[in-house]
Amino acid sequence: MAEQKKLVEEITSMDVDFTRWYTDVVTKAGLVAYSHIKGFLVYKPAGYALWEAVQSHLDARFKATGVENVYMPLLIPENLLAKESDLVNGFAPEVAWVTSGGSEPLQERLCVRPTSETVFSDFFHSDVQSYRDLPRVYNQWCSVVRWEKETRPFLRSREFMWQEGHTIHATEEEARARTQQMLNVYADFCREDLAIPTVRGQKTDKEKFAGAEATYTIEALMHDGRALQSGTSHDFGTKFAEAYGIQFTDRDNKLKYAAQTSWGLSTRIIGALIMVHGDNSGLVLPPVIAPTQVMIIPIQQKKAGVLDKAFEIEAALKAAGLRVKVDASDKSPGFKFSDQEMRGIPFRLEIGPRDIANGRCVLVRRDTREKIECGIEEAAEKLQGLIPVMQKDMYERAKKHLEDHTWTAATPGEFEQTFAEKTGFVKAMWCGDRACEETIKEKYSVTSRCIPFEQEEIASTCVCCGRPAAKMVYWAKAY
Amino acid sequence: MAEQKKLVEEITSMDVDFTRWYTDVVTKAGLVAYSHIKGFLVYKPAGYALWEAVQSHLDARFKATGVENVYMPLLIPENLLAKESDLVNGFAPEVAWVTSGGSEPLQERLCVRPTSETVFSDFFHSDVQSYRDLPRVYNQWCSVVRWEKETRPFLRSREFMWQEGHTIHATEEEARARTQQMLNVYADFCREDLAIPTVRGQKTDKEKFAGAEATYTIEALMHDGRALQSGTSHDFGTKFAEAYGIQFTDRDNKLKYAAQTSWGLSTRIIGALIMVHGDNSGLVLPPVIAPTQVMIIPIQQKKAGVLDKAFEIEAALKAAGLRVKVDASDKSPGFKFSDQEMRGIPFRLEIGPRDIANGRCVLVRRDTREKIECGIEEAAEKLQGLIPVMQKDMYERAKKHLEDHTWTAATPGEFEQTFAEKTGFVKAMWCGDRACEETIKEKYSVTSRCIPFEQEEIASTCVCCGRPAAKMVYWAKAY
Numbered sequence: 023m024a025e026q027k028k029l030v031e032e033i034t035s036m037d038v039d040f041t042r043w044y045t046d047v048v049t050k051a052g053l054v055a056y057s058h059i060k061g062f063l064v065y066k067p068a069g070y071a072l073w074e075a076v077q078s079h080l081d082a083r084f085k086a087t088g089v090e091n092v093y094m095p096l097l098i099p100e101n102l103l104a105k106e107s108d109l110v111n112g113f114a115p116e117v118a119w120v121t122s123g124g125s126e127p128l129q130e131r132l133c134v135r136p137t138s139e140t141v142f143s144d145f146f147h148s149d150v151q152s153y154r155d156l157p158r159v160y161n162q163w164c165s166v167v168r169w170e171k172e173t174r175p176f177l178r179s180r181e182f183m184w185q186e187g188h189t190i191h192a193t194e195e196e197a198r199a200r201t202q203q204m205l206n207v208y209a210d211f212c213r214e215d216l217a218i219p220t221v222r223g224q225k226t227d228k229e230k231f232a233g234a235e236a237t238y239t240i241e242a243l244m245h246d247g248r249a250l251q252s253g254t255s256h257d258f259g260t261k262f263a264e265a266y267g268i269q270f271t272d273r274d275n276k277l278k279y280a281a282q283t284s285w286g287l288s289t290r291i292i293g294a295l296i297m298v299h300g301d302n303s304g305l306v307l308p309p310v311i312a313p314t315q316v317m318i319i320p321i322q323q324k325k326a327g328v329l330d331k332a333f334e335i336e337a338a339l340k341a342a343g344l345r346v347k348v349d350a351s352d353k354s355p356g357f358k359f360s361d362q363e364m365r366g367i368p369f370r371l372e373i374g375p376r377d378i379a380n381g382r383c384v385l386v387r388r389d390t391r392e393k394i395e396c397g398i399e400e401a402a403e404k405l406q407g408l409i410p411v412m413q414k415d416m417y418e419r420a421k422k423h424l425e426d427h428t429w430t431a432a433t434p435g436e437f438e439q440t441f442a443e444k445t446g447f448v449k450a451m452w453c454g455d456r457a458c459e460e461t462i463k464e465k466y467s468v469t470s471r472c473i474p475f476e477q478e479e480i481a482s483t484c485v486c487c488g489r490p491a492a493k494m495v496y497w498a499k500a501y
Numbered sequence: 502m503a504e505q506k507k508l509v510e511e512i513t514s515m516d517v518d519f520t521r522w523y524t525d526v527v528t529k530a531g532l533v534a535y536s537h538i539k540g541f542l543v544y545k546p547a548g549y550a551l552w553e554a555v556q557s558h559l560d561a562r563f564k565a566t567g568v569e570n571v572y573m574p575l576l577i578p579e580n581l582l583a584k585e586s587d588l589v590n591g592f593a594p595e596v597a598w599v600t601s602g603g604s605e606p607l608q609e610r611l612c613v614r615p616t617s618e619t620v621f622s623d624f625f626h627s628d629v630q631s632y633r634d635l636p637r638v639y640n641q642w643c644s645v646v647r648w649e650k651e652t653r654p655f656l657r658s659r660e661f662m663w664q665e666g667h668t669i670h671a672t673e674e675e676a677r678a679r680t681q682q683m684l685n686v687y688a689d690f691c692r693e694d695l696a697i698p699t700v701r702g703q704k705t706d707k708e709k710f711a712g713a714e715a716t717y718t719i720e721a722l723m724h725d726g727r728a729l730q731s732g733t734s735h736d737f738g739t740k741f742a743e744a745y746g747i748q749f750t751d752r753d754n755k756l757k758y759a760a761q762t763s764w765g766l767s768t769r770i771i772g773a774l775i776m777v778h779g780d781n782s783g784l785v786l787p788p789v790i791a792p793t794q795v796m797i798i799p800i801q802q803k804k805a806g807v808l809d810k811a812f813e814i815e816a817a818l819k820a821a822g823l824r825v826k827v828d829a830s831d832k833s834p835g836f837k838f839s840d841q842e843m844r845g846i847p848f849r850l851e852i853g854p855r856d857i858a859n860g861r862c863v864l865v866r867r868d869t870r871e872k873i874e875c876g877i878e879e880a881a882e883k884l885q886g887l888i889p890v891m892q893k894d895m896y897e898r899a900k901k902h903l904e905d906h907t908w909t910a911a912t913p914g915e916f917e918q919t920f921a922e923k924t925g926f927v928k929a930m931w932c933g934d935r936a937c938e939e940t941i942k943e944k945y946s947v948t949s950r951c952i953p954f955e956q957e958e959i960a961s962t963c964v965c966c967g968r969p970a971a972k973m974v975y976w977a978k979a980y
Contacts, residue, residue: 055624055627055628057573057574057620057623057624058578058581058623059574059576059578059611062574062575062576063574064571064572064573064574064620064624065571065572065573066571067569067570067571067639070569070570070571070572071569071570073572074570090546090549090550091546091549091550091553092543092544092545092546092549093543093544093549093552093644093662094536094543094544095536095538095541095542095543095660096541096613096644096646096660097538097541097597097613097646097660099537099538102537114604115603115604116603117602117603118576118599118601118602118603118611119599119600119601119602120597120598120599120600120613121598121599121600121601122597122598122600123596123597123598123648123659124594124595124596124597124648124650125593125594132538132597134575134576134599134613141536141543144536144537145534145536145543148534149534160546164644165572165575165643167575167576169602169603171603180602181574181575181576183572
């Protein structure tokens with residue numbers, strides 16, 4: 023136990039310093055390492071396996087809605103990026119430029135894609151002629167580069183991995199419906215696969231994506247009470263089609279501009295997983311998404327038959343469809359326990375000589391540390407039953423945390439006091455004026471997270487200027 | 502039928518102009534489109550789906566041998582690239598350089614990865630201390646950039662997708678064994694999943710990878726008799742460890758340099774699939790790898806019940822584990838037939854009003870065009886039986902083509918005559934001298950493809966200089 027304690031003590035407690043706790047978990051759970059370039063991460067096996075799990079779950083959800091995967095070029099010519107003025111103004115300050123290829127300087131510099139609206143639009147321009155060519159519902163999995171000043175693993179990197187969906191439709195109504203549909207896919211994925219509750223809503227004009235008519239978002243609440251934008255879906259109307267000349271002949275034989283959307287979810291979501299579910303022993307992964315669900319830890323593994331039995335149980339659990347590993351390293355059981363806890367593996371199965379003699383083993387839940395004794399033969403069935411229970415419990419705890427940290431402020435005084443005393447979301451009325459948003463940001467270091475779809479009438483006046491209110495907004499400090 | 506003929510006529514016949522046939526297939530089967538940057542492709546849904554199929558089959562084979570996926574940064578600092586002199590000399594002329602990030606020029610320029618030995622070695626340098634940390638068997642799926650002068654879809658691009666495996670071991674023996682093991686994984690994958698036979702062997706020093714002690718290769722033979730290097734596996738010995746200072750404390754408590762390997766297979770393999778199996782109607786995909794295995798084509802689909810029955814059959818085939826689609830577009834059956842043939846979908850299932858009345862349908866094999874009539878109820882079972890048969894037949898035809906186009910030349914005269922009259926591989930003896938390799942390349946425009954593992958004693962003297970022979974080599978014109 024001394025050894026186990028020692029290992030656990032290596033993580034800063036989240037109550038002492040949440041930022042250091044986060045960095046400790048990210049590195050000690052073996053997710054990433056830093057490279058020689060600021061903001062460019064090395065994804066180690068445990069970190070990349072999490073991203074693979076996100077990909078496979080989300081990709082299946084996409085394909086169920088008719089999404090087709092494609093791949094667009096990594097580099098974008100400057101003139102192509104410049105065609106849509108809002109987009110280029112939004113992204114130009116943070117792109118990386120390639121200026122020579124081989125030993126020769128390039129005639130036109132190329133940027134490493136920060137996002138691919140421009141290349142998709144350029145492709146649609148030549149690929150879409152008739153209403154028969156519509157809709158196209160495309161997605162790509164790739165990495166993008168944005169030259170951020172401040173960087174933190176997963177939350178803000180200069181290179182990050184994501185998926186970017188890009189669709190094109192005959193009507194603006196259809197595009198708007200697709201924008202909503204994909205936002206719902208993200209929210210369902212977060213709730214069902216990641217056990218993360220989110221608030222759905224629309225971004226204010228100040229916070230929306232450069233070039234979008236409207237941006238929709240899902241916002242999650244981290245353990246420290248700060249919000250994390252976890253997925254966004256953009257409705258472009260015909261804005262890009264007009265900039266890139268994407269016209270099609272409709273059924274009525276008239277030439278019309280097509281309507282577009284894009285939507286993205288990135289490796290940021292791994293930051294959300296860590297900060298929603300983690301505890302002072304490390305990561306806690308929801309069993310549905312966990313790359314390894316069960317770690318079998320043999321006790322007194324040098325005694326005859328112990329390791330054999332551990333591998334026998336591994337084979338039986340695998341055959342039952344569980345993702346399972348045996349820690350057969352030459353470390354002590356105490357070390358292995360805390361290592362499994364640090365890595366957030368949802369269950370451990372302890373098996374020693376006495377257990378084997380009795381035909382029993384011990385299961386331990388990572389989230390509650392509850393110990394469940396059961397017969398070796400029934401371990402698979404027991405675990406299959408525990409997975410949905412643990413998944414649901416984790417979601418309920420996260421939902422309670424979100425609800426317990428969502429406040430209401432009716433007046434400027436209440437608004438100020440809440441941010442002075444509490445952490446979390448504050449629901450308050452807003453006049454719709456960008457100036458008030460900026461004042462609020464300056465005064466309290468909080469931003470508008472979204473105008474939620476579920477509106478409430480908390481007061482009749484803006485929490486900043488006192489003029490008539492237009493919308494209820496979720497405000498919070500955010501990552 | 503007139504319409505079908507017309508569509509088919511759009512492809513250049515491979516006997517008339519193989520290069521144009523290839524380009525026609527690549528674009529008309531909807532695999533890729535060209536972008537505005539030379540050598541950067543747009544992968545359309547059918548092209549990307551093929552790459553996804555390659556990824557899922559190969560990734561499963563990798564993981565079965567203990568490979569773990571990771572992800573390394575896209576950009577590499579110049580000083581890191583420069584540490585291994587052979588590698589930098591090999592790649593410097595063809596890398597793309599990033600010189601500014603955001604609005605600021607960078608202090609040190611960064612190259613877009615052309616391959617990642619340097620970043621993996623740099624990571625291993627800080628991550629490997631003890632024999633307990635070894636081996637590490639890593640792989641990443643990504644795209645790389647090499648500024649090639651001549652480009653052709655899949656075969657040679659400035660950006661291409663691939664996997665690059667990078668492993669590190671305590672002993673050179675273990676590294677060498679891993680190099681061989683992964684070459685065999687590639688050969689098995691080509692044979693079993695792609696129905697492509699390959700010749701296994703070692704590259705000559707002239708043709709090996711920059712920085713490798715030894716490069717192993719699998720070489721396939723295209724329909725026009727030219728060879729395509731389809732996957733390579735490199736044994737680095739301790740060369741990179743010495744350049745990057747990767748030392749570990751071994752069991753004997755001594756500090757030693759670690760041994761490394763790398764191995765890669767790229768989107769080139771899609772070029773091989775096209776040129777090994779394609780015909781004058783387009784692509785022919787082996788059923789094991791085909792993203793869509795069966796296209797259901799309704800005849801007289803406007804008649805009541807036809808489309809319903811087509812979707813009913815689709816559901817039944819899907820439930821049986823087949824990958825299937827219905828072509829319910831408003832095109833004629835003739836158009837749909839030739840479209841399905843162009844796209845290389847292994848089977849089509851024709852279903853019309855008369856078939857429905859009789860409870861029958863017609864299956865057509867893409868490779869032989871054989872028609873098989875069967876009951877609607879037994880279609881799933883029939884197709885499941887046909888898949889391994891068609892896969893095997895395709896492999897056997899490709900193998901026969903390879904064997905029929907492999908020649909033996911014992912003397913300089915025979916060597917010259919064979920290349921003048923035949924296409925394909927020529928097996929001939931070589932003294933081991935680089936000068937002879939260069940002479941042969943200059944005289945006949947052929948390169949040494951590999952020193953095959955299965956050696957034969959064709960003659961006792963070199964086919965170029967007449968001095969004593971060291972090895973038998975496969976020679977060919979190559980892509």
